[in-house]
Amino acid sequence: MKIIDLRSDTVTFPTPEMREAMARADVGDDVMGEDPSINRLQELAAERMGKEAALFLPSGTMGNLAAVMAHCGRGDEVILGNQSHTFLFEGGGIAYLAGVHSYELPNLPDGRLDLQAVRDALRSDDVHYPVSRLLVLENTHNRCGGTVLPLEYMDAAAETAHSLGLSLHIDGARIFNAAVALDVPANRLVQGADSITFCLSKGLSAPVGSVLCGTRDFINKARRMRKHLGGGMRQAGVLAAAGIVALEKMVTRLGEDHKHAQALAKGLAGVDGVIVETPVPATNMVFVHLSDAVKADTKGVVQSLAGLNVKVGVVGSRRYRLVTHYGIEAGDIQTVVEAFRSVLQ
Numbered sequence: 001m002k003i004i005d006l007r008s009d010t011v012t013f014p015t016p017e018m019r020e021a022m023a024r025a026d027v028g029d030d031v032m033g034e035d036p037s038i039n040r041l042q043e044l045a046a047e048r049m050g051k052e053a054a055l056f057l058p059s060g061t062m063g064n065l066a067a068v069m070a071h072c073g074r075g076d077e078v079i080l081g082n083q084s085h086t087f088l089f090e091g092g093g094i095a096y097l098a099g100v101h102s103y104e105l106p107n108l109p110d111g112r113l114d115l116q117a118v119r120d121a122l123r124s125d126d127v128h129y130p131v132s133r134l135l136v137l138e139n140t141h142n143r144c145g146g147t148v149l150p151l152e153y154m155d156a157a158a159e160t161a162h163s164l165g166l167s168l169h170i171d172g173a174r175i176f177n178a179a180v181a182l183d184v185p186a187n188r189l190v191q192g193a194d195s196i197t198f199c200l201s202k203g204l205s206a207p208v209g210s211v212l213c214g215t216r217d218f219i220n221k222a223r224r225m226r227k228h229l230g231g232g233m234r235q236a237g238v239l240a241a242a243g244i245v246a247l248e249k250m251v252t253r254l255g256e257d258h259k260h261a262q263a264l265a266k267g268l269a270g271v272d273g274v275i276v277e278t279p280v281p282a283t284n285m286v287f288v289h290l291s292d293a294v295k296a297d298t299k300g301v302v303q304s305l306a307g308l309n310v311k312v313g314v315v316g317s318r319r320y321r322l323v324t325h326y327g328i329e330a331g332d333i334q335t336v337v338e339a340f341r342s343v344l345q
């Protein structure tokens with residue numbers, strides 16, 4: 001019996017083509033810059049993001065952290081959303097490991113930051129204050145519902161950041177979902193950004209890895225930071241080989257995941273007791289919560305669903321996240337809807 005695992009798109013397995021590419025990969029010592037597969041992945045990633053250079057890292061968390069460390073010195077300040085992954089889910093690493101102070105602005109419901117609020121957050125030159133150095137945005141925005149920050153906003157945010165003397169980093173863990181949803185090339189979407197991290201190991205299905213892109217100088221600094229963080233790997237070309245397949249073969253199919261998410265939202269909207277937060281999800285995430293009429297508790301529902309081979313993520317009291325991905329097929333959607341109906345009836 002198939003387990004329908006909607007907890008995240010991080011649960012995806014490598015495709016058969018990835019496994020073959022991994023078995024055949026040419027490898028070398030990447031700390032010495034000699035892994036041909038990693039070098040190729042980095043070139044490809046830089047090209048896809050329209051940046052000079054790129055760096056392969058073990059995770060999105062390390063990509064964002066290395067970026068913050070390369071942009072900021074200790075005691076500097078980064079402006080970011082209070083719902084951002086970097087603020088909520090990266091273990092406070094920018095404070096703990098980088099000594100960087102954060103200025104959290106409330107994310108608007110669609111994941112954007114109000115650009116006037118960004119202007120207002122800029123510190124004046126005064127010894128009492130940290131030095132404002134960096135603006136971080138997330139696209140797609142995970143906790144705001146897999147929402148997409150539109151192109152005009154991305155351009156305006158870059159202009160605002162630069163006019164304030166700030167650099168702009170994009171946590172683009174799912175930037176290709178945004179690009180596919182907007183039908184805009186990813187490199188255009190991040191054109192104004194100074195750096196971007198994107199993940200190979202989410203909707204693109206590679207087993208491990210993220211890539212940080214930016215100018216050559218910035219990437220040279222970030223490579224030092226990756227070493228400080230213990231992220232310099234050796235013959236990791238076996239991982240990069242899967243990443244190359246991810247970039248070349250797995251981007252355009254993300255639209256299927258978005259369609260499945262829309263079908264799932266529509267189906268769940270018809271189940272008594274389930275409140276779908278966004279009737280037409282923008283990308284591959286569906287957030288739902290239980291109505292007051294439901295007696296069962298948050299965990300009880302998860303356990304009952306798991307008993308029917310459906311796994312969902314808990315993201316708050318009586319609130320769940322369901323993420324579609326490679327491995328979830330059209331036929332699974334109805335199974336999930338029926339599972340909810342049977343658990344909540």
Ligand code: TLP
Pocket residue numbers: 007008009010058059060061062085086089138140142171173174199201210
């Ligand atoms: N997100 C994971 C969990 O950590 C919540 C998920 O299941 O969605 N940026 C964004 C926007 C992310 O969603 C994630 C992972 C990361 C960065 C970190 O990537 P990894 O897990 O590779 O460190």
